[in-house]
Amino acid sequence: MRLAVVIGLAALLCACGDAEADREAADAAAKNFTPPAVTSRLDWGGQQERRFNDLDRNADGKLTDDEFPRVDSRLVRADANQDGEVTKGEFSERAMARFDRMDLNRDGTVTSEEQETTRNGTLAAD
Ligand SMILES: [Ca+2]
Ligand SMILES: [Ca+2]
Numbered sequence: 572m573r574l575a576v577v578i579g580l581a582a583l584l585c586a587c588g589d590a591e592a593d594r595e596a597a598d599a600a601a602k603n604f605t606p607p608a609v610t611s612r613l614d615w616g617g618q619q620e621r622r623f624n625d626l627d628r629n630a631d632g633k634l635t636d637d638e639f640p641r642v643d644s645r646l647v648r649a650d651a652n653q654d655g656e657v658t659k660g661e662f663s664e665r666a667m668a669r670f671d672r673m674d675l676n677r678d679g680t681v682t683s684e685e686q687e688t689t690r691n692g693t694l695a696a697d
């Protein structure tokens with residue numbers, strides 16, 4: 572009897588999981604990228620490091636003027652010592668500060684919801 576309940580619950584959970592996955596897939600297709608529902612500080616650091624490496628076309632560990640995407644003035648502000656180059660350290664410091672601002676409830680993870688809230692609110696003004 573108890574087993575049947577467990578199996579029933581498991582089936583229910585699986586069904587929910589599938590529906591969730593379908594919805595997320597649809598969202599991702601709509602936005603053309605896959606935002607994880609919850610991002611840990613570690614995930615965020617990894618994502619930002621990959622982003623840095625993507626931007627750093629000559630792989631010298633620094634982002635210079637010609638490597639900044641024109642639209643992203645945040646990168647210019649990431650240049651803490653104003654020497655015209657954004658080092659990996661400057662970049663990640665800025666990125667982690669951004670993460671901490673997005674982590675509204677300070678639990679060390681940023682949910683899609685927190686990201687949405689900060690994106691739409693004044694906190695998004697980086
Ligand atoms: Ca570079
Ligand atoms: Ca610098």
Ligand SMILES: [Ca+2]
Pocket residue numbers: 673674675676677678679680681682685
């Ligand atoms: Ca949080």
